[in-house]
Amino acid sequence: MAELQESLAELRQTFKSGKTRSVAWRKNQLRAILDLIRDKEEVIFEALHQDLGKHPVEAYRDEVGVVKKSATHSLSNVEKWMAPKKAPIPLLFFPAKGEVLPEPLGLVLILASWNFPLSLALDPLIGAISAGNAVVLKPSEHAPACSSFLAKTLPLYLDNDAIKVIEGGADVSEQLLQHKWDKIFFTGSPRVGGLIMTAAAKHLTPVTLELGGKCPAILDSLENLPDIKAAIKRIVGGKWGACNGQACIGIDYILVEDKLKSTLIESLKRTIHKFYGENPQNSDSIARAVNKHHFERLRNLLKDPRVAASIVHGGSLDEEKLFIEPTLLLNPPLDADVMGEEIFGPLLPIITLENIQESIDFINSRPKPLAIYAFTKDETFKRQIVAETSSGSVTFNDVLVQFLCDTLPFGGVGQSGFGRYHGKFSFDTFSHEKAVLQRSFFPEIEPRYPPWNGFKLKFIRLAYNFDYLGLLLLLLGLKR
Known part of the structure; x- marks a missing residue:
């Protein structure tokens, strides 16, 4: 000390x-x-x-x-x-x-x-x-x-x-x-x-x-996705390619229409395999958990039987190497810890909706995220997301790149932080x-000083209304 x-x-x-x-x-x-x-x-x-x-x-x-x-x-x-x-x-x-x-x-x-x-x-x-x-x-x-x-x-x-x-x-x-x-x-x-x-x-x-916060990625319907392959590559790269999910602006979960879930899951699996090989644990392109404490925290998220039952890909762990495989979860319970706290790791829940428009209400029902990602070409939907949600940032058709832009402020709102x-x-x-104001000693504006009278009230009223012509006429005695 x-x-x-x-x-x-x-x-x-x-x-x-x-x-x-x-x-x-x-x-x-x-x-x-x-x-x-x-x-x-x-x-x-x-x-x-x-x-x-x-x-x-x-x-x-x-x-x-x-x-x-x-x-x-x-x-x-x-x-x-x-x-x-x-x-x-x-x-x-x-x-x-x-x-x-x-x-x-x-x-x-x-x-x-x-x-x-x-x-x-x-x-x-x-x-x-x-x-x-x-x-x-x-x-x-x-x-x-x-x-x-x-x-x-x-x-x-x-x-x-x-x-x-x-x-x-x-x-x-x-x-x-x-x-x-x-x-x-x-x-x-x-x-x-x-x-x-x-x-x-x-x-x-x-x-x-x-x-941090639970940053969602919204995946619009196929007709509003001009290039779903590019979207999936960016999602996989943004989730597991940035410190293996240990990023405050990383994707925490995906919102997608129920009819698109199978296409999404298969595309994610193919891209994970392409990026990290058949056994990601042997890849040198994916980071590991920072220490045993965080490894245990992530393992405990998967210990919930309801969450374990939602695994549709991955889920293997190596405690000695502090490695957790890229893991996809389909509709884990919304009251489970994996959906209640920031994951900060390689687990990716996929939440299905009847209509992608419901994603706005879903996001608004939870604490304000640090970032929202949305993959869509629908300009009306884009405007809705910007106008009807609150987050530190919104990025369309990409992930994480807003962090690299020095001309945009980076920061959160609500529980995701404040300041930029x-x-x-x-x-x-x-x-x-610091505000610095310099004035001259001339002219002196006498109506600012007591004793007060009706003339001074008129003068101050005109001054606050920026009625400079009225002030001039008042001083010349032409306005009563």
């Missing part, structure tokens, strides 16, 4: 010195992150393989490439983002000028998740640095190789007076949360997100919570937009 307090005092002193506010400092740190991922790419691949069994292609696509893209984008735009922006001022304030000035919040805490342990640590860090903050980064202890890599490597590249990595388990997180921060950014589960909010409330600390980041939105998340 004493060492932690000393580190936080050092960070606050660094921020107080104004060092992190300069554009030169921000750009130097962003360049250093680019240097780090270029120099240590193979080390990163190995760490991600140790923690999660990720193939280098998946590791580059979802981790290294994401960080490189984000840092490059911020480096190209940070000077523009941090510049004051002129604000229009009403004529009544003349002569005056106004501007909105982005300023860093101060000392921020980033609590990263284990499923994408590099990108979910460094991507928010890029936003915090771009905004000019001092930062404490706490990697997830559930990805120990990546946590160790960040702790050992970041100080070699970044300014250790302003950016520190603190490792540890839940006890360290609890110690960190006892302190006052100027911002807390957390990626993880809704349960832990509630604990973060409770701790932050003691100091009125603003928080951004990137949580990526690109300029990350900069905004870690900034305060």
